[in-house]
Amino acid sequence: MAARVASRAVCGAALRFALFHFNKSSQISSRRWLNLQEYQSKQLMQDCGVTVQRFFVADTANSALEAAKKLKAKEIVLKAQILAGGRGKGVFDSGLKGGVHLTKDPVIVGELANQMLGFSLTTKQTPTEGVKVKKVMVAEALDISRETYFAILMDRACNGPVMVGSPQGGVDIEEVAASTPELIFKEVIDIFEGVTDVQAVRMAANLGFKGHLQKQAADQIKKLYDLFLKVDATQVEVNPFGETPEGQVVCFDAKINFDDNAEFRQKEIFAMDDTSEGDPLETEAAKYDLKYIGMDGNIACFVNGAGLAMATCDIIDLHGGKPANFLDLGGGVKESQVYQAFKLLTADPKVEAILINIFGGIVNCAIIANGITKACRELGMTVPLVVRLEGTNVQEAKRILQESGLPIMSASNLDDAAKKAVACVAKK
Ligand code: GDP
Ligand code: MN
Numbered sequence: 481m482a483a484r485v486a487s488r489a490v491c492g493a494a495l496r497f498a499l500f501h502f503n504k505s506s507q508i509s510s511r512r513w514l515n516l517q518e519y520q521s522k523q524l525m526q527d528c529g530v531t532v533q534r535f536f537v538a539d540t541a542n543s544a545l546e547a548a549k550k551l552k553a554k555e556i557v558l559k560a561q562i563l564a565g566g567r568g569k570g571v572f573d574s575g576l577k578g579g580v581h582l583t584k585d586p587v588i589v590g591e592l593a594n595q596m597l598g599f600s601l602t603t604k605q606t607p608t609e610g611v612k613v614k615k616v617m618v619a620e621a622l623d624i625s626r627e628t629y630f631a632i633l634m635d636r637a638c639n640g641p642v643m644v645g646s647p648q649g650g651v652d653i654e655e656v657a658a659s660t661p662e663l664i665f666k667e668v669i670d671i672f673e674g675v676t677d678v679q680a681v682r683m684a685a686n687l688g689f690k691g692h693l694q695k696q697a698a699d700q701i702k703k704l705y706d707l708f709l710k711v712d713a714t715q716v717e718v719n720p721f722g723e724t725p726e727g728q729v730v731c732f733d734a735k736i737n738f739d740d741n742a743e744f745r746q747k748e749i750f751a752m753d754d755t756s757e758g759d760p761l762e763t764e765a766a767k768y769d770l771k772y773i774g775m776d777g778n779i780a781c782f783v784n785g786a787g788l789a790m791a792t793c794d795i796i797d798l799h800g801g802k803p804a805n806f807l808d809l810g811g812g813v814k815e816s817q818v819y820q821a822f823k824l825l826t827a828d829p830k831v832e833a834i835l836i837n838i839f840g841g842i843v844n845c846a847i848i849a850n851g852i853t854k855a856c857r858e859l860g861m862t863v864p865l866v867v868r869l870e871g872t873n874v875q876e877a878k879r880i881l882q883e884s885g886l887p888i889m890s891a892s893n894l895d896d897a898a899k900k901a902v903a904c905v906a907k908k
Contacts, residue, residue, distance in 0.1 A: 513714055514738040517561045519617045520752050521734035528707040530700060531730050535619035537561070541597060544618050545590030553620035555584050560596045561615040562606070563757050565719075565735070566652075570603035572596060573610060579603065582621050589618060611757055622730060627720035628687040629653050630701065632669075632708045634715070634739075641708065643667040643675070643701070647688035650720040675705040689723065696729040697721075704731075711749055712742030761805075761824055768820040770807055777802025778832040779901050780825040780863075784809040784843050792837045795894055801902035804831045813843050818851020822859055833864045833904040835897055840871030849877035853884040864904040865889065868897035 516524075522532045536547035548556050560567055560579035567579030576595040583589060593616050600610030627650030635642040648656045648663045657664050665686040667679045677698070684697035700721075708716045717735040724730060743750045755763045765772035771786075775793075779801050783789045789806040796803050805828060807821050825834055838848050848869065855861070868891040869877050881888050889904075891897030 513740060514743075514750060514753055515563050516736055516738075516749070516752055517563065517615065517754065518559065518734050519561055519615070521736040522617075522731070524711060524736065524749075525704070525707060525731060525734055528703050528710065530703050530707060531728065532734070533557070533619040533622060533730065533732070535617050537615055537617055538593065539597065539615050541590050541594035544593035544597075544616055545586055547618040548586035548589035551618065551620050555582055555621035556586065556589055557582050557617075557619050557621035558589050558592050558596070559617040559619065560601050560613045561617055562601055562603075562611040562613060564601075564603050564605035564611060566603035566605050567601065570601045570606070570610075572599045572601050572613075574599040579613075593618075614756075622724045622728070622732075623726075624720065624722045624732065625725045626688065627651075627722045627732075628689075629656070629719045630683075630687065630704070630721040631715065631717040631719075632705055632713070633717075634713075635668075638668045640671045641669040641705075643669060643679070643683055643705075645683050645687050645721075647686070649687075649722070653719060669705070674709075675702050687721070689729065693723055693727060693729060697723075700729050700731070707736075711736065712739045712746050713737060714739050761827065765807065765821075765824055768817055770809065770817060770821055770824070772805060772807045772824060774805045774828070775803050776830075777804045778830050778905055780804045780828065780831045780834045781806040782809070782821060782825060782834060782836040782838075783807070784813070784838050788837060788839055792835065792894070792898070795898040796835065796902065799898045799902045801898070801905060804828060809838070809843070809848075813847060813851075815847055815851040815854065818848055819855045819858070822852070822855035822861070826859060826861060826863065831863055833866065833901045835901040836865065836867045836869070837894060837897060838869050838871075840869065840874060840877075843871070844873050845869045845871060845877035846873045846880060849880035852888070853880060853886060856884070856886050856888070864901075866891055866897050866900045866904065868892075868894055 519537045525532050534551060538544035538547050558581045570579040571577050572595060574595040579601050581592050596613050596616055600612050602610035629646040629649035631644045632641055645665045646656050646663050667683055669675055680698035680701045683701055684694045687697060689697040704716055713736050715737040718731045720732045722730055722732050738749060759774050761774060762772050779796055781792045781803050783792050783806060786808055789808050793803045793806060807825055809821060825831060866889045889900050891900055
């Protein structure tokens, strides 16, 4: 599966996979968890009493320079704001190396910001063309004597929140999980009880904090959990969760994901959503309550339900084809959604055939058939269309398609449909 923007959310999913052997299909859930930029996440942390560095956000080189002066800090750290991680080791198309820079001179902050803003930053987690940087964070730099990893996430296997930590922080946590799993520590949290003092101190000790730093770290851990609950997060990740030589525990980086089901009571947070980094087709699809996932092949899949989507992709693959995407209609479908779905599918120039695979349980096949014929006519579709409908009102649906006079290929079952779609593409 190649969801295109491998955001830091995906990084979290990978971690979850490494730690808890999540079923693969759960990573391709229909949920689109809200993702915020580091500066937004840090603002939320600050509001909960979590220790972060003093910072400003800038969207021009000049305001970055001004912010650097205003900080009056011994040293300044300048950080490109994109949703993907691994920024420290990233490269800009301006030639600048590194999305995180430390300097003592505000003038250099301005110069560096000039090579970041408006340029694309490519990291291990971005698409190869990178992500355009529109904002930078200008923060007071602190010395780091030790980098640890700390996260709280909702875990299916535990039916609730889990704390995950490692004394080996700052680096790729997936790598730590793979090569030294004994350095990953877990604490299952009882949602009714919250993080207990014993758990917070044990985690802090496992992270390698000693003496008064251990107390401080435990306190930060409890505050991060308060934040996790307060904002309906699915993940709060701090890497590095570090200590300074002056004896302070600080969250140097921040990544928070939010549960989309909580949007109704987290309006302020969801209003901060910046969709400009996402796949524009996925964003467009979300507007119509459709779930779209882009892939690399040339056969578009139009299905209802994530399970059927997976099965359809697999069977296309089995017959030697490659899915270009899948669009999941979900349950209560309206004719207008079918129309929008077609518009989205055909907007992708890679698409050379469309396979419609609908199992009408809740969905009425006749509504789908009407949507298909309307979309075909109004959008002047030219790509071949293979349709397999089954279930509620299927006879009526087949009649509508047949009488439409449109060049729609009917398939008797999923296997037949996949073969026909692959054949269409092979002919080209
Ligand atoms: P990421 O690469 O996208 O995860 O960005 P981070 O915010 O984690 O920064 C990358 C690395 O830069 C961290 O692991 C730190 O080693 C370093 N770094 C970030 N902020 C500071 C700072 O204030 N002081 C120092 N000394 N190093 C920092
Ligand atoms: Mn980091």
